[in-house]
Amino acid sequence: MSIPLSWYLLLSVALFCVGLFGVLSRRNAIAILLSVELMLNAVNINLVAFWRYLDPARMAGQAFAVIVFAVAAAEVAVGLALIIAVYRRRKTVVADEIDLMKW
Amino acid sequence: MTGAQILFLVCAGLILGSAVMVVTARNLMHAAFWLIAALFGVAVVYAILQAGFMAMIQVVIYIGAIAIMFIFADMLTRRDVRESRAQIGRNWPVAVLLGLLILAGLTALILAQPGVGRVAPALPSGLDPVAALGKALVSPDAYVLPFEVASVLLLSALVGAVYLAFLKKQ
Numbered sequence: 289m290s291i292p293l294s295w296y297l298l299l300s301v302a303l304f305c306v307g308l309f310g311v312l313s314r315r316n317a318i319a320i321l322l323s324v325e326l327m328l329n330a331v332n333i334n335l336v337a338f339w340r341y342l343d344p345a346r347m348a349g350q351a352f353a354v355i356v357f358a359v360a361a362a363e364v365a366v367g368l369a370l371i372i373a374v375y376r377r378r379k380t381v382v383a384d385e386i387d388l389m390k391w
Numbered sequence: 392m393t394g395a396q397i398l399f400l401v402c403a404g405l406i407l408g409s410a411v412m413v414v415t416a417r418n419l420m421h422a423a424f425w426l427i428a429a430l431f432g433v434a435v436v437y438a439i440l441q442a443g444f445m446a447m448i449q450v451v452i453y454i455g456a457i458a459i460m461f462i463f464a465d466m467l468t469r470r471d472v473r474e475s476r477a478q479i480g481r482n483w484p485v486a487v488l489l490g491l492l493i494l495a496g497l498t499a500l501i502l503a504q505p506g507v508g509r510v511a512p513a514l515p516s517g518l519d520p521v522a523a524l525g526k527a528l529v530s531p532d533a534y535v536l537p538f539e540v541a542s543v544l545l546l547s548a549l550v551g552a553v554y555l556a557f558l559k560k561q
């Protein structure tokens with residue numbers, strides 16, 4: 289285990305920023321959710337790396353990574369159900385065109 | 392350069408390359424498959440971190456459930472914005488700029504912290520990470536409360552998803 293902690297953190301930052309770019313630039317709502325998954329994975333890499341490097345005896349990092357998994361599953365289930373419900377009514381999944389509540 | 396470092400760098404390259412393909416692929420189905428590649432790379436990173444349980448649930452939950460749900464949602468909403476129009480919005484330079492700014496800022500912040508060059512300590516002898524995680528998730532002086540909140544959240548998400556999926560057409 290000769291990998292410095294910073295490598296994991298830098299991988300996580302890069303993955304988070306790629307996901308952020310996707311969230312900000314993609315037009316398709318499903319693609320935006322895909323990018324959110326990348327960002328959640330970046331957070332999980334951080335949590336598990338901190339568990340391993342700082343405090344392996346207490347399971348704080350892994351326990352919260354498991355919570356993030358549950359939140360990601362809930363987010364995808366509700367998010368995709370919303371997108372499919374919108375698609376049924378308005379025949380579009382383009383985020384720009386779902387502007388019913390835009391002032 | 393040890394074997395673990397080479398393995399980590401290969402995985403990091405796989406993850407970041409796949410992630411870039413996820414956010415730039417024109418065909419959403421291809422983006423979902425690239426997401427599976429990225430998620431698999433993250434599972435390997437968990438394995439390098441000796442978090443075997445996390446690596447397993449990464450494959451089972453993320454790849455087995457979440458990525459498949461994305462593929463289904465993509466198939467249910469096709470013939471819409473596939474190859475006909477640009478997949479990236481007009482504001483992409485702003486997104487690139489913001490992403491690079493945050494990348495540079497966080498990288499500088501991380502490299503300025505003391506102790507980020509440390510290597511992993513040996514796991515305490517006699518520690519079984521899976522058993523310890525299981526106990527931590529149900530022990531009252533550890534994380535039983537977040538665990539129960541997560542179960543309530545999953546239940547409400549289940550009810551919400553079923554309700555949204557059964558909305559009647561007007």
